[in-house]
Structures are given as C-alpha cells and as structure tokens.
C-alpha cells in the first residue's frame with residue numbers, strides 16, 4: 290500500500306508584504322513571483338537559493354512567461370512586457386482608464402497565449418474596498434484587449450481545465466469557485482456556474498491552480514491553507530494547512546512539477562500575530578513524500 294505524508298518548508302523567509310502570482314520557470318529552475326505593494330517582481334533560483342528582483346513603478350499583481358523570452362506582467366492597470374536584462378517595462382495595453390483607483394490583480398496565460406487578468410479597486414485594508422469596480426480582461430497575442438464582464442469585487446485565481454474546455458475563476462468576495470465553458474479557438478467564455486462554495490473556516494478564496502489530475506488547488510486568504518477541490522463533484526478532497534494565515538496563491542514546480550509553491554502576505558497582520566507566524570510573507574514549498582509499505 291502507499292501512504293503519503295506532506296512536508297512543508299519555508300524556502301524564502303518573510304520578505305513579501307503581499308506575495309502573489311507564483312510561476313515556475315522550468316528553464317532556470319526558478320520561481321517567479323510578485324510582491325504587489327512593494328512593486329517588485331522576484332525570481333528565486335531554487336538551485337543557488339538566490340533572489341533577483343526588478344522594481345516597477347506601480348503595484349505589480351501578476352507575472353507570466355513570454356513565448357518570445359522575457360516576461361509579461363500586470364502593473365497598475367497596464368499589461369506590460371518586461372525585459373529582465375535591462376529592467377525595463379514596456380506598456381502593451383491599458384484598461385480601466387476611467388477608474389483611477391483600480392489596479393490589476395491575479396493573471397495567467399491561457400494555452401493559446403492570451404493573458405487573462407482582472408481588476409479591482411485598491412484596498413484600504415485587506416478585502417476592504419469599493420465593491421463592483423473590477424472587470425475581467427484578456428490581452429490577445431496581437432495585443433488587442435477583450436473585456437469579458439464587469440461588476441467584479443476582487444478578481445482573483447484563474448486556470449483552465451486540462452482539455453482547455455473549462456475556465457475556472459474566482460471573484461474572492463463571492464466565496465465561490467466558478468467555472469465557464471471555454472472556447473480555446475476564440476477565447477470566449479460562457480455558461481458561468483459555481484463549482485465550490487467556501488466553508489466559513491476556509492475564509493477568502495484567492496489564487497488557484499490545476500493539478501495533473503484536473504483537480505483545483507485554491508489558496509485561502511486568512512484561512513492559512515490550500516484546498517484541493519474536485520470541480521466535477523464539487524467536493525473538497527484535501528486540506529493542506531500552512532504555518533501562516535494569509536496564503537494568497539499556489540503553483541506547481543520543481544522536478545517534474547512534483548512540488549507546490551505557495552505565496553502569502555505579511556501586510557495586515559498585527560505585531561502579536563507576527564510573533565505567532567514569523568514566516569508570514571515567505572515562500573513555502575509543499576512536498577509529497579510517498580511511503581511504500583510492504584507486507
């Protein structure tokens with residue numbers, strides 16, 4: 290029989306105010322992530338354990354790999370191309386021009402190269418903000434932008450099913466993980482429905498990723514955990530607790546994508562809270578250890 294145990298390790302101690310958007314870069318064995326209010330994009334080399342960073346001129350909420358090399362990022366209300374070598378950001382498109390208090394939040398690239406990202410009003414405190422100000426957009430490979438819907442509170446986690454026929458999406462303050470039918474040819478979404486409603490102790494759904502079995506992993510802000518969901522049955526399959534409360538997002542990475550990386554926030558925790566969770570703002574690695582028992 291096989292039993293699995295989980296090991297959780299803080300690979301980079303609390304240096305993020307609001308860590309987000311973990312992305313594994315296979316070519317360099319590195320984890321990319323952002324610290325939104327610190328306006329930093331970071332790249333942590335898992336072999337040397339060194340961190341390189343690039344500072345931009347507005348809150349940076351997501352980063353993604355660009356096929357032609359370099360990265361793309363959502364900075365303020367702009368989709369930008371990043372050049373790591375000369376530390377420059379080139380604006381590709383701007384959204385929400387009429388909403389001065391808005392910024393982008395979570396973003397991810399679909400299998401056809403469209404960069405999906407949603408916006409939100411700037412928070413006055415975690416999860417405190419003017420409601421219904423956000424929208425969901427995508428930047429197409431030809432750099433035109435399409436808007437899908439508005440009235441979003443906190444546009445957050447997103448990913449696609451393994452067959453690319455479903456788009457999963459979280460608007461945090463709906464406390465729901467939603468699904469849409471997805472047309473990879475056109476980038477159109479339709480038929481919105483909820484596949485999971487968070488339980489009270491799970492708190493606020495934030496970043497999300499999909500695993501090799503098509504199950505969803507959702508980071509629960511204030512819940513100090515990532516949860517594994519079966520979007521077909523609407524059941525929670527697993528809960529992995531972390532030693533920090535403000536878990537924001539997760540992605541797979543490492544050798545054969547066998548590890549999970551989790552980001553979290555330090556902002557919004559009082560001094561006593563920080564004594565209880567000194568690693569808040571760190572980067573965590575979750576490792577599954579399989580024990581093969583014979584007999």
Ligand SMILES: O=C(O)[C@H](O)[C@@H](O)[C@H](O)[C@H](O)CO
Pocket residue numbers: 307309325394395412414415416417443445461493494495496510537
């Ligand atoms: O990480 C993010 O996605 C937001 O930018 C954060 O501000 C939190 O998620 C939010 O406060 C809780 O929903």
Ligand SMILES: [Zn+2]
Pocket residue numbers: 309394395445446495496537538
């Ligand atoms: Zn988020």
